[in-house]
Amino acid sequence: KNEVEQSPQNLTAQEGEFITINCSYSVGISALHWLQQHPGGGIVSLFMLSSGKKKHGRLIATINIQEKHSSLHITASHPRDSAVYICAGPIQGAQKLVFGQGTRLTINP
């Protein structure tokens, strides 16, 4: 069993839909990262959060440390949001990120 699990693995939606990607982890994590990887391959950090909620434009990330669960939401989704979204967390006391397997999101126009 992976230490960081994402769901769904693949998600296809229509432009404008509200998107939710979930991340659950079984290890002690001090903070959680959400990353975005576009088809060109580059990886961009979207959020790093250790509690509560963060918002950046149409993207919202929430985390519940007690339940070891985080969600990434996209409002008013757009085809340019199509990418792989990866959650990752540093194991407490270490500088190692443990990665989820990624969620491939496709937004159709």
Added chain:
Amino acid sequence: DAGVIQSPRHEVTEMGQEVTLRCKPISGHDYLFWYRQTMMRGLELLIYFNNNVPIDDSGMPEDRFSAKMPNASFSTLKIQPSEPRDSAVYFCASSFLGTNTEAFFGQGTRLTVV
């Protein structure tokens, strides 16, 4: 700052050859990470440096892999000899205070060993 810069972007080499991947981290960042991404295993940490010193290389798959950071602005990942199973995308990332701060990734090097 131009961000984390990796070179080359693509590398195709024959089995048995030496391959050297290069990374220039963001100036002022104390941590540098080398990751490998494959379809089967996703993203994996290979090694990381703090203030140019290798701290954890437990993710380096074999003795064929080695990494150096001779100064704060340059790191290399070398594979010698290369094998087809080394084919992957290799990412370098840097951050200011380690994994509890935002990580900045390079564009990656796509390595194909034939």
